[in-house]
Amino acid sequence: xxxxxxxxxxxxxxxxxxxxxxxxxxxxxxxxxxxxxxxxxxxxxxxxxxxxxxxxxxxxxxxxxxxxxxxxxxxxxxxxxxxxxxxxxxxxxxxxxxxxxxxxxxxxxxxxxxxxxxxxxxxxxxxxxxxxxxxxxxxxxxxxxxxxxxxxxxxxxxxxxxxxxxxxxxxxxxxxxxxxxxxxxxxxxxxxxxxxxxxxxxxxxxxxxxxxxxxxxxxxxxxxxxxxxxxxxxxxxxxxxxxxxxxxxxxxxxxxxxxxxxxxxxxxxxxxxxxxxxxxxxxxxxxxxxxxxxxxxxxxxxxxxxxxxxxxxxxxxxxxxxxxxxxxxxxxxxxxxxxxxxxxxxxxxxxxxxxxxxxxxxxxxxxxxxxxxxxxxxxxxxxxxxxxxxxxxxxxxxxxxxxxxxxxxxxxxxxxxxxxxxxxxxxxxxxxxxxxxxxxxxxxxxxxxxxxxxxxxxxxxxxxxxxxxxxxxxxxxxxxxxxxxxxxxxxxxxxxxxxxxxxxxxxxxxxxxxxxxxxxxxxxxxxxxxxxxxxxxxxxxxxxxxxxxxxxxxxxxxxxxxxxxxx
Amino acid sequence: xxxxxxxxxxxxxxxxxxxxxxxxxxxxxxxxxxxxxxxxxxxxxxxxxxxxxxxxxxxxxxxxxxxxxxxxxxxxxxxxxxxxxxxxxxxxxxxxxxxxxxxxxxxxxxxxxxxxxxxxxxxxxxxxxxxxxxxxxxxxxxxxxxxxxxxxxxxxxxxxxxxxxxxxxxx
Ligand code: FES
Numbered sequence: 001x002x003x004x005x006x007x008x009x010x011x012x013x014x015x016x017x018x019x020x021x022x023x024x025x026x027x028x029x030x031x032x033x034x035x036x037x038x039x040x041x042x043x044x045x046x047x048x049x050x051x052x053x054x055x056x057x058x059x060x061x062x063x064x065x066x067x068x069x070x071x072x073x074x075x076x077x078x079x080x081x082x083x084x085x086x087x088x089x090x091x092x093x094x095x096x097x098x099x100x101x102x103x104x105x106x107x108x109x110x111x112x113x114x115x116x117x118x119x120x121x122x123x124x125x126x127x128x129x130x131x132x133x134x135x136x137x138x139x140x141x142x143x144x145x146x147x148x149x150x151x152x153x154x155x156x157x158x159x160x161x162x163x164x165x166x167x168x169x170x171x172x173x174x175x176x177x178x179x180x181x182x183x184x185x186x187x188x189x190x191x192x193x194x195x196x197x198x199x200x201x202x203x204x205x206x207x208x209x210x211x212x213x214x215x216x217x218x219x220x221x222x223x224x225x226x227x228x229x230x231x232x233x234x235x236x237x238x239x240x241x242x243x244x245x246x247x248x249x250x251x252x253x254x255x256x257x258x259x260x261x262x263x264x265x266x267x268x269x270x271x272x273x274x275x276x277x278x279x280x281x282x283x284x285x286x287x288x289x290x291x292x293x294x295x296x297x298x299x300x301x302x303x304x305x306x307x308x309x310x311x312x313x314x315x316x317x318x319x320x321x322x323x324x325x326x327x328x329x330x331x332x333x334x335x336x337x338x339x340x341x342x343x344x345x346x347x348x349x350x351x352x353x354x355x356x357x358x359x360x361x362x363x364x365x366x367x368x369x370x371x372x373x374x375x376x377x378x379x380x381x382x383x384x385x386x387x388x389x390x391x392x393x394x395x396x397x398x399x400x401x402x403x404x405x406x407x408x409x410x411x412x413x414x415x416x417x418x419x420x421x422x423x424x425x426x427x428x429x430x431x432x433x434x435x436x437x438x439x440x441x442x443x444x445x446x447x448x449x450x451x452x453x454x455x456x457x458x459x460x461x462x463x464x465x466x467x468x469x470x471x472x473x474x475x476x477x478x479x480x481x482x483x484x485x486x487x488x489x490x491x492x493x494x495x496x497x498x499x500x501x502x503x504x505x506x507x508x509x510x511x512x513x514x515x516x517x518x519x520x521x522x523x524x525x526x527x528x529x530x531x532x533x534x535x536x537x538x539x540x541x542x543x544x545x546x547x548x549x550x551x552x553x554x555x556x557x558x559x560x561x562x563x564x565x566x567x
Numbered sequence: 568x569x570x571x572x573x574x575x576x577x578x579x580x581x582x583x584x585x586x587x588x589x590x591x592x593x594x595x596x597x598x599x600x601x602x603x604x605x606x607x608x609x610x611x612x613x614x615x616x617x618x619x620x621x622x623x624x625x626x627x628x629x630x631x632x633x634x635x636x637x638x639x640x641x642x643x644x645x646x647x648x649x650x651x652x653x654x655x656x657x658x659x660x661x662x663x664x665x666x667x668x669x670x671x672x673x674x675x676x677x678x679x680x681x682x683x684x685x686x687x688x689x690x691x692x693x694x695x696x697x698x699x700x701x702x703x704x705x706x707x708x709x710x711x712x713x714x715x716x717x718x719x720x721x722x723x724x725x726x727x728x729x730x731x732x733x734x735x736x737x738x
Contacts, residue, residue, distance in 0.1 A: 041588065044588070044589075044592060045592050048589075048592045048593050048596050049592075049595060049596065051596055052595055052596035052598075052599045052600070053599075055599050055600065056599060056641075063643075066641075066642035066643060067641070067642060069642055070641055070642035071599070074606075074642070075598075075599050075602045076598045076599060076601065076602040076605050076606060077594065077595045077597075077598025077599060078595075078598070078599055078602075080594070080595040080598070081595035081596065081598065081599055084592075084595060223578060223581060224574065224577035224578045224580065224581045225577070227581045228577060228580065228581055228584070231581060231584040231585060231588065232584075234588055235584065235587070235588055235591075238588055238591055238592055239591075242591065366642070368644065369639060369642070369643065369644020370642050370643055370644060371643070371644065371645075371646075372643050372645045372648075
């Protein structure tokens, strides 16, 4: 007995396969039948790439983003893996749409295939659940905010308890990621396997639905006649998905999720029509926006019960075909509306640009490793990102930067650089300096003469220099001498000098240095600085030490920018 | 209908096509499965890390200390993470010896023995006070590490070694 016949005798697998794919197709093989197989191909891509992603992905609010970044940038072919999973999901939605359209337009849901239609609709809903759960898993801004919106809708529809059940608590967090992950890779696939098996079984039981006037005497075998066409379609799907993944070199990854940030939340494009319904049509009540999609789904489920005639011809079923076409056109129209409205929305585009900038920055920072506290710390600890945010939040009510901000205190653009100091000593009461503050003690020092002031400003600028800075030594000694002669009546210089009377100016030793700025932030009332005339609040309590440091660096950058202008 | 030969050919084309589909669709999966071997290893070797103060070491008393240093673990860069443990033995003055606490047999943690030497609790390998193998399944003596004493601080250079081989080699 040969190996082949031995195996066949003991397992019967060959017969099983022949039985599974060897059936006859009345009316012959057709390209029109390939959509279902194209879906199977898309599903196979999702399974194979999904398995690969699971090797590295780590569900959790502190680890998810980092692991996705790692897949995208470090794991061999990780970018292709994730890119194909991303585009495979889109392919699935698109092909599913066509499959649904084809079945409904040709009336293939009619007796005896009603249950198959229903199982197909359930598979459609299941696919949406895959999309929703998968969207959150990278734990980036896009997924986070889209899920925030989706789960809020759930709370409106089904109550807070339902939302908490899905989210795994009152707030989106690690429990949400683990839940969505479990749904995405175990619960939903299990449901998919069951429904898909039912769908296939029913398809085999009732066979294809040939066009109404097909010549049924024409016969072909599923294997290989139809399978060849199916395979061609499947390969086409695969190549398109792979090609898209190569074009986009992976899939988009937004900045790490940050609940304290602003973000223009938008769902994935295939949910945009729902978003538009809620946003523009539902109005504030949201009831209408939610009723319409629910009604559409119910209607699709009811279709085989409503459209009961024997004739599957399009003309005989005009109202039903019309209704389906109307729904399809409606979805397309709403999607286009949403896309156009978003493209025209300048505020949204501006917010999008900020978000993209943050995403790029996060990527750049992540390339040298992600802190164990999580990827969201990348931007929170980054002076370049956090500096402007902290300044806007805590300083700009009083201070200006390049003309923008509050009017109560000084302009900090180029603060501590020679040009800034020079402008100050010439006109301290200018609104850019002490004009709007209580600090009135300082007179314009114009009688010293231009070149002396220049020297003093150079000397004071050098007080803030760190070790690396090249200093203009030709002027500094002269500047120091003039400073000691003319300024120390009012100003302290370290332990030297005596501030007298009402005109007590701040200690200018180390002026503009990190220590000086830090001191001003945590103890502005220090007698060595503005003492009694200070109006600035202390930030020692409000901000943590890291945030103070970021602000110090932020202000220092202004000084550096000013210094580099004249070097 | 077509003749049987053509049919058989088409059937084969279907199987081949299915195989092709599977092969292409599995490319990125295979890539990430093989990633740990294709990416090339980063050696375990580090710079010197401070592990103890010299005064804290009694002469002739083995002391177990942890090596804590920056670690890169996947996408995470942890500034301070325990890399492993080291046995220190001060011979007097500034003369200090250090051995990895990882057993050269199969990697268990080596402990001090009552006789002043060392022993591994897993399969009872025994080592003398100089880290030399006495008996047991360990194929070699304990793995020595480079030590330096700088201004009263003991520094050790952490490394990992291949296990189960009589020849000592770093990994
Ligand atoms: S691991 Fe130490 S003796 Fe086996």
